[in-house]
Structures are given as structure tokens and as C-alpha cells.
Amino acid sequence: MELPFAESWKIKMIEPIHKSTRQERECWMKEAHYNVFQLRSEQVYIDLITDSGTGAMSDRQWAGMMIGDESYAGASSFFKLKEMITLLTGFDYVIPTHQGRAAENVLFSYLVHAGDVVPGNSHFDTTKGHIEGRKAIALDCTIDEAKQTQLEIPFKGNVDLAKLERALQTHADRVPFIIVTITNNTAGGQPVSMQNLRGVRDLANKYHKPVLFDSARFAENAYFIKIREKGYADKSIKEITREMFDLADGMTMSAKKDGIVNMGGFIATRRKDWYDGAKGFCVQFEGYLTYGGMSGRDMNALAIGLDENTAFENLDTRIRQVAYLAAKLDEYGIPYQRPAGGHAIFVDAPRVLTCVPREEFPAQTLTIELYLEAGIRACEIGYLLADRDPVTRENRFNGLDLLRLAIPRRVYTDNHMNVIAVALKNVFDRREKITRGVHIAWEAPLMRHFTVELERL
Numbered sequence: 001m002e003l004p005f006a007e008s009w010k011i012k013m014i015e016p017i018h019k020s021t022r023q024e025r026e027c028w029m030k031e032a033h034y035n036v037f038q039l040r041s042e043q044v045y046i047d048l049i050t051d052s053g054t055g056a057m058s059d060r061q062w063a064g065m066m067i068g069d070e071s072y073a074g075a076s077s078f079f080k081l082k083e084m085i086t087l088l089t090g091f092d093y094v095i096p097t098h099q100g101r102a103a104e105n106v107l108f109s110y111l112v113h114a115g116d117v118v119p120g121n122s123h124f125d126t127t128k129g130h131i132e133g134r135k136a137i138a139l140d141c142t143i144d145e146a147k148q149t150q151l152e153i154p155f156k157g158n159v160d161l162a163k164l165e166r167a168l169q170t171h172a173d174r175v176p177f178i179i180v181t182i183t184n185n186t187a188g189g190q191p192v193s194m195q196n197l198r199g200v201r202d203l204a205n206k207y208h209k210p211v212l213f214d215s216a217r218f219a220e221n222a223y224f225i226k227i228r229e230k231g232y233a234d235k236s237i238k239e240i241t242r243e244m245f246d247l248a249d250g251m252t253m254s255a256k257k258d259g260i261v262n263m264g265g266f267i268a269t270r271r272k273d274w275y276d277g278a279k280g281f282c283v284q285f286e287g288y289l290t291y292g293g294m295s296g297r298d299m300n301a302l303a304i305g306l307d308e309n310t311a312f313e314n315l316d317t318r319i320r321q322v323a324y325l326a327a328k329l330d331e332y333g334i335p336y337q338r339p340a341g342g343h344a345i346f347v348d349a350p351r352v353l354t355c356v357p358r359e360e361f362p363a364q365t366l367t368i369e370l371y372l373e374a375g376i377r378a379c380e381i382g383y384l385l386a387d388r389d390p391v392t393r394e395n396r397f398n399g400l401d402l403l404r405l406a407i408p409r410r411v412y413t414d415n416h417m418n419v420i421a422v423a424l425k426n427v428f429d430r431r432e433k434i435t436r437g438v439h440i441a442w443e444a445p446l447m448r449h450f451t452v453e454l455e456r457l
């Protein structure tokens, strides 16, 4: 008999988690204004709000923490981190930052100006925020197929090259760079193929534009290229990441995802002009150039995390767990963005809560229902997160409205996946009784979903 699949690690340290009663959760949810970001973590049983900064570090990473070099300038930890980044990407210039959005802030302070247009594939909300906050436009050129959740194609995060070329022709001098998000978080943790990255590079060369990768989940993207794209089965993840980054001029990175650290990020580039342009903003906003918002110990842990998470076994364990949860949802007939993504399952909320009108935010309503059902905290990647159009101030209902079940790296077991699936099934089974959603009582002008206050209808 063939041995079954099992994790490529064993557990050395645990953290207890606690269940609660439905009555307690009703009360806590109301106090939190029906916004799961306002809950306290003790009020949560299984926390799927994000896979960002919530992973479990390895014994090697913790050992690295103990020998961090906290020197203000020239710390050895910085050089260890830089060496690892250069190995994986080929980029020689590295600026550490305290997280991904800080990398965006530092680099975009140099690159993005009022009136600019930045085309890309489903810019993440902080990326969009840093572009729109500078009175520029984040132009989404994702393939249309990404919006059809039931369509199963291998690289649903891809850039639509025809849309991108039109954008480059139309906005010509107003485009400072093209951004490609790997994997495409907003479209469902969907990967971008090497072929598509090559297509973007060709267009960039044709129109003399640089390419930036938003690389938060670059290792998961490389895993999907290895598994799904012809010609990559025999290449190592590290060979694939190097080939991916050969097609870019630079990257912004939230290291809290594929770096498996609790805090951290960086900019890396091959362009001296970007490095020289951004470094002053790093000193202004983050810190001196060899730590930029990170402790020496955290840079050590990140260097090791990047090494570990570009090993096939580690990625295979993780992505198989996400696929395991997806298979459970298939069993119960619950619709989600197909195929299963790298870091999360994205449930298609309007297909579940068919009686809740879009003006009442179906995905947010489903988020609330799942929490009330079992203390599971997921998050909305939908109409609330989409914010309002900066010009018309209308809600943006043109994208998907998804409930994201983000799976932290190396944290939960498949038994937790079983609980999540059954809790969701219970909500799914009573979906026709859920006819009303929520309305907004208070919201911030940008990135409203973190702080929005809602009322239940």
C-alpha cells in the first residue's frame, strides 16, 4: 500500500485556543460593530483573518533570532538577508522595511506622482491605497476569466496582455511602471504563469516601461508554475523564482507571508536609480538603510524563512492543506473561486447568500455568520474592501464579493480544516433563511474595511 501524504515537519511548540458559546459570540460581534477586525483574538477559535504575519517559525528561525546583529549600521543580519534575496531574485539592491505597505510607501514616494496610471493585475488594497493616495490611478488589467469563480483554469491571476497593451498605448508617458502581483491575492490567491510574466516583460520592453512584482506570495506562485506549467516539473523552486524575477526590474515584498516571519518586508531591485531614489524615503519613514524598520533578529529569521519556504516540501505541505479544505467544500457543494488558491479559499458569497442584495454586502454578511456559527474569523475581500470610486464616491460593485478563508502557514492541522468546512456547511444549509445583510454606519475615506462600523439589518 502506498503511504499517505503527511506534513514535512513536526510540532515543537503549541498555543492553546478556546471555543466560545453562540451567545457570547453574538455579544462580541455586536460590540465589534459587525467588523471582525474589531474582535479580540481571545474571542476567536480558529483565526483565518489573514495568512500575514501569522505563520509558525521553525526552530532554525528561532535560533537565528538569538544571534541577530542589532548594530545600527552595517549589521551582519542585513547582509545575510541581502545574500538570500539576491540568490532568489538576482536583485543586488535591497532596502528592508517594516512590512509590505511600507515598501510600497518608500518606493512609490519616488516613483508615483499625481496623474500617473499604474496598470497591473488586481492591485492589493494597500497598493491601490498608496497609488490613489498620490492622486494616481491603479488600473486593473486582470484577465476577465478571474471573475468567473466556477471556471477552472490554471493561471487565473494572469495579466490580460491586450488590456495592458491598450493601457500602455493610451496612457503612455503617464505610466511609471507595470505592477504584477504574484500570486494574485484579490482574485483568489491565483497564480500568474511564467509565460504571462514573459508576455508582460515583452510589452514592457516594447513601451520602455519597468516592471515591479508585488511579491508577497512569490514562492507559492513558483510552486504553481512547477506543478501546473509545462517545462517546470523538474526545476527547483529556487530556480523558478530566479527565472521569474529575471523578468522584473524590482519587487516590493511583504515578508509576513512567504517569508514566514511575523513582521517584515523589503524592496529589492536591479536598478540603481530606483535604489538611489527610494533610499532617502527609507531613511525618512523607516530607518537607516541596513535595517529600515526591522530588527537584526527579524532579518535573520527572514533570511532563513525565505530559504525554507522556497523548499518544495514546505510549499507542498501548505498548498495541499488548502486543497484539502477545498475538497471538503466540494463535498458539501459550497462554491468558491476555482481552482483552490495558494494561501486561501475564497467563497463566492453572492452564490451562497443569494437572498442578500449586493448593497447589503453578502460577503461581509457571510463573514459574520461564520463567526457566529463557530468562532471562525475569516475576512471579506469584496465590496467593502473595494472602497468607493475616488471620483464618484459610489460603492464599487464591479468586482467579486468573496469570503476569504486565509490559512496561516504551519499553524493549523487538517482537523481544524474539518471544523471550518462543517461550520461553513451549517451556514450554507440555512442560507435561504439569511435574507438581510448589513449597512454602513461609519467608514473611513480609504481602506475602510479595517475600521468600518456596521449595523445588521
Ligand code: F0G
Pocket (backbone or CB within 6 Å): 049, 050, 051, 052, 099, 100, 101, 102, 124, 126, 127, 181, 185, 214, 216, 217, 253, 254, 255, 256, 264, 265
Ligand atoms: N501585497 C499583497 C499582495 C498583500 O497581500 C499584502 C498584504 C500587501 C501587499 C501588504 O503587505 O500587510 O505586509 O503591509 N496582505 C495581507 C492580507 C494584509 O491579509 O492579504 P503588508
